[in-house]
Amino acid sequence: MIKDVFLIVVGFSSGLAVGCGFVAFLTVLGIIPRLAQLTKTFRFIRAYEWSIVVGALFGTWVGLRDIHLATAPVFLIPIGLASGIFVGMLAAALTEVLNVLPILAKRIGINEQILILLMALVLGKVFGSLFHWTIFVDD
Amino acid sequence: MGSAVIYIRLRQKFKAKINEVIRIKKMAQIIAPENLRHRINELAVYHVTEEDNSFIVIDVMDVIKEIYQLYPDLDIQTVGPPQAIVEVESKKRKMMPLFFIIVWLLLFIGAGLTIMNFHEDVSMRGVHQKIYYLMTGKTNDKPLILQIPYSFGIGIGMILFFNHIFKKRFNEEPSPLEVEMFNYQQDLDQYVIVQEKQKSELKKHHD
Known part of the structure; x- marks a missing residue:
């Protein structure tokens, strides 16, 4: 009994810490405001918050349980695309927070071609990821 | 003409070549009586030489000094940034x-x-x-x-x-x-x- 109470306390507090960390991370990177700005939907920012919370809860639950559906693999395409876009935005936001590109562009004296440098990062990520999944990992 | 007022606004930043003489018309906007404006616009403020760094800062005081030497009676009002940055264009800036x-x-x-x-x-x-x-x-x-x-x-x-x-x-x-x-x-x-x-x-x- 006392063990169970202890486990509940430990589980709850570690969940609290991880949840706070996750939200803090998203806030620093500013992905949600960026998406709202792109789609001009600042009104729904509360709904986006809930989407993050529900998504995290859902992911935690199905990650810890052994439940599964029995759908066709085709449905994995939109899921893969969506998770990729999210990770891509994370990566872009990290690059931006670290201020890499402005400094680099200034150092080597280019301003107009910064787009081409950006494409190097984007294509590098895409091909790096494709290479990783198709060739790098062994069956 | 003792009471004439002129207004100066420096440009924040502009480019100049080596050996160029920077005149007021290049580095500032001026509002002044028509007859004065042409004369003031042609005043030289700075001569860019080889020894200069790639950036030169020209203070609005330098500009006022030039005008003041010719027209000590003018009432000079400055608007906007107090300094202008001159970016000296050198040839080696082309990138490989x-x-x-x-x-x-x-x-x-x-x-x-x-x-x-x-x-x-x-x-x-x-x-x-x-x-x-x-x-x-x-x-x-x-x-x-x-x-x-x-x-x-x-x-x-x-x-x-x-x-x-x-x-x-x-x-x-x-x-x-x-x-x-x-x-x-x-x-x-x-x-x-x-x-x-x-x-x-x-x-x-x-x-």
Whole structure:
């Protein structure tokens, strides 16, 4: 009994810490405001918050349980695309927070071609990821 | 004409070539009575020489001094920034294409490596296998049907964040990168103003 109470306390507090960390991370990177700005939907920012919370809860639950559906693999395409876009935005936001590109562009004296440098990062990520999944990992 | 008022507004930043004589009309906007304006516009403030650094800061006081020598009675009002930054154009600023290609390849390979490190770090493979099982109820060691759209999604996400599809953009708002470039440039300008000012003041004291 006392063990169970202890486990509940430990589980709850570690969940609290991880949840706070996750939200803090998203806030620093500013992905949600960026998406709202792109789609001009600042009104729904509360709904986006809930989407993050529900998504995290859902992911935690199905990650810890052994439940599964029995759908066709085709449905994995939109899921893969969506998770990729999210990770891509994370990566872009990290690059931006670290201020890499402005400094680099200034150092080597280019301003107009910064787009081409950006494409190097984007294509590098895409091909790096494709290479990783198709060739790098062994069956 | 003793009571004539003229207004000066310096340009924040402009470019000049070596050996160019910078006249007031190039570095400032002036509102003055018509007959005075042409004379004032042609006044020389600074002569750019080989010894100058790549940045020169010209204070509005230098401009006023030039005008004051000719027209001590004028009432001179300044508007806007108190200094102008002159960027001296040198010939060697052209960039080697080879250099650019090296930087491009560096970024390309580096970006690929970091995404692979990230995947290994967070066991992305295991997560993908789990998602595959979650949706289909079957196990698959290499769920490429999930992973290939995922890989392209990364590229789309980065482009979305920076608001660029190569050259086309979704809306007119500046991208975070452009804002970042602007802020960085402002910080640099501020630094140049303070540093160059100190240097030129030191020089004046020595004279």
